[in-house]
Amino acid sequence: MTDTPLTKNMHADGSPVDLAEYEASGGYQAIRKVLGGIEPKQVTGMVKDAVLRGRGGAGFPTGTKWSFVPLGPEVPNPTYLVCNADEMEPGTFKDRLLMERDPHQLIEGMMLASYAIEADVAFIFLRNEYRLCAERLARALSDACAKQYLGKKIFGSDYSLEMHLHVSAGRYMCGEESGLLNALEGKRANPRLKPPYPTTAGLFGKPTVVNNVETLACVPHIVNRGAEWFRGLSRTRDGGTKLFGVSGKVKRPGLWEAPMGTLVREILEDYAGGMRDGVKFRGLLPGGASTDFIVESDLDLPMDFGGLAKAGSRMGTGTMIILDDGTCPVGMVRNLMQFFSRESCGWCTPCWSGLQWAERLLGAMEEGAGEPGDIEKLSELAWMWAPGHTYCALAPGAAEPLESALKHFRDDFERHIREKRCPYS
Amino acid sequence: MLSAEEIHEIEAEAQHYPTREAVLIDALRIVQSHRGWVSDDALRDLAEFLHMTEADLDGVASFYNLIYRKPVGRxxxxxxxxxxxxxxxxxxxxxxxxxxxxxxxxxxxxxxxxxxxxxxxxxxxxxxxxxxxxxxxxxxxxxxxxxxxxxxxx
Missing domain, CATH: 3.40.30.10 (Glutaredoxin)
Incomplete structure (x- = not known):
């Protein structure tokens, strides 16, 4: 039986694990243990040893990020921890589960992270549409405050921590770390120039760590059971389990916790039950809209942070979107470009202008008005979105499905132009 | 004029932030929850309350997908x-x-x-x-x- 620490306490009926039940299953023991005499740096050390990497998509080593935060009495207060719960990557639906079903696991993870970086204030930055998460997190925070697990001098220690829930007003850009910080400061969620990185100058100019929900939910388990155990959950070098999801025309769309490094094929076939009758597999985006398509010959690669590099892709959020043979790849990419174009904050020209252009070219192709040369124009646009040409990763993310679709499904693009119609409609 | 209820809710959120401006997005949400949308009048009331310009507020209000600057249905x-x-x-x-x-x-x-x-x-x-x-x-x-x-x- 595979160990599934993140989801093991969750109820099948969808109701949340409440405070009493969370504690009965060993909850809030990790923070007690740490406050009983483990130094912040040791907590960071454990997380480093566990090889926990950021589950928001980029995979940055969590302990390393924490180690960039200045510690000690001379550091100007406050230091902030921000939980990025702005889950808006198309095709991604994993953090919702963690917040709806086991909110205290996240809160304890945030407490441990906060302690490790000596944070005084922690925010959960939640997307507006996740109403049930908001209700359950608010309830969990209020229950934790009532028992004085949050606030002044937690568990009789000298450590104090405030924790607040911020509900966003909705924009994909808020998921970008520096855009999120601007949004939390009451501004437009435009990205900031880096460096300085948030760990030095983040929220309100103070040292700030921004971590994803799933990343933080792993931390209590690392502290309770140790780095070696956490590494052992994985089949590869990246520690832990991972929430994997599948959407599209498979038999059982859904979300599962499985060892890091589980093969793409196992997730697609064993967990999601393979393709529905009548449709065939053509390709998939491994982890949200901002990842490169992979195809049949790549299915035996492992889902971890480096495993898909051989196929020119990456795990991203770990929630796959499946392209079947009855769905138009050009239409799929057009839908993705519409999304990126609409959600672009308008700060960098290659992004706002280039995405609109790509959207128009693909729209024309779908409607039978594609021209010779459009494919080359699309390639040029994708080049314009390369890292370094814009402030943030929105445009580079948009380039990934576009460039890889042009590579894997080029015939489809050419056919749209040649036949002056969408062959799938 | 902002209602007493609106002010009460905005002040509760404002406590979490070190600057007055930071509560703006919460404030827009709160005003919208009471009025259905954020009218020019509402924006003016809020600007006055937060000591910010209407232009600044509109720049933020119009950025976010779920703030309505036009009336919506029931x-x-x-x-x-x-x-x-x-x-x-x-x-x-x-x-x-x-x-x-x-x-x-x-x-x-x-x-x-x-x-x-x-x-x-x-x-x-x-x-x-x-x-x-x-x-x-x-x-x-x-x-x-x-x-x-x-x-x-x-």
Whole structure:
């Protein structure tokens, strides 16, 4: 039986694990243990040893990020921890589960992270549409405050921590770390120039760590059971389990916790039950809209942070979107470009202008008005979105499905132009 | 003028931030929750209350997808038009909804009952296609089951 620490306490009926039940299953023991005499740096050390990497998509080593935060009495207060719960990557639906079903696991993870970086204030930055998460997190925070697990001098220690829930007003850009910080400061969620990185100058100019929900939910388990155990959950070098999801025309769309490094094929076939009758597999985006398509010959690669590099892709959020043979790849990419174009904050020209252009070219192709040369124009646009040409990763993310679709499904693009119609409609 | 209730709620959120301006997004949400949308008058009231300019406020208000700077109907439908819903039949659901409501995206029905808007991925891709009505999630939509889903919103 595979160990599934993140989801093991969750109820099948969808109701949340409440405070009493969370504690009965060993909850809030990790923070007690740490406050009983483990130094912040040791907590960071454990997380480093566990090889926990950021589950928001980029995979940055969590302990390393924490180690960039200045510690000690001379550091100007406050230091902030921000939980990025702005889950808006198309095709991604994993953090919702963690917040709806086991909110205290996240809160304890945030407490441990906060302690490790000596944070005084922690925010959960939640997307507006996740109403049930908001209700359950608010309830969990209020229950934790009532028992004085949050606030002044937690568990009789000298450590104090405030924790607040911020509900966003909705924009994909808020998921970008520096855009999120601007949004939390009451501004437009435009990205900031880096460096300085948030760990030095983040929220309100103070040292700030921004971590994803799933990343933080792993931390209590690392502290309770140790780095070696956490590494052992994985089949590869990246520690832990991972929430994997599948959407599209498979038999059982859904979300599962499985060892890091589980093969793409196992997730697609064993967990999601393979393709529905009548449709065939053509390709998939491994982890949200901002990842490169992979195809049949790549299915035996492992889902971890480096495993898909051989196929020119990456795990991203770990929630796959499946392209079947009855769905138009050009239409799929057009839908993705519409999304990126609409959600672009308008700060960098290659992004706002280039995405609109790509959207128009693909729209024309779908409607039978594609021209010779459009494919080359699309390639040029994708080049314009390369890292370094814009402030943030929105445009580079948009380039990934576009460039890889042009590579894997080029015939489809050419056919749209040649036949002056969408062959799938 | 902001109501006493609005001020009370905004002040409660403002305590969490070191600057006055930081509460702006919460404040816009709060005002909208009381008034249905953020009118020019509401924006002016809020600007005065936060000691900010209306232009600054509008720059922020117009940036966020879920702040309405135009009046909306009694109920707001947000139909997800992102990738997983698109694969699973979003187009048919949109056509059926538009036909039933007699309006398309960005419009409000003549009786003021519904405003129909698109929304980015709602994070329930395994239950696609999906929509929110007044924030309430409806999943596994088909052209045939949307009428039933809308019935309860009078």
């Amino acid at each position: 109920h707001v439908i947000h139909l997800c038009d992102s990738i997983s819903c698109w694969i699973e039949g979003y187009a048919g659901v949109r056509r059926a909804l538009a036909a039933r409501l007699g309006v398309d995206f960005g419009e409000t029905t003549k009786d003021g009952r519904f405003t129909f808007l698109p929304i980015v991925c709602l994070g329930c891709c395994d239950r696609a296609p999906a929509m929110l009505v007044d924030g309430e999630l409806h999943v596994h939509l088909t052209p045939d089951n949307i009428a039933g889903a809308l019935e309860k919103y009078a």
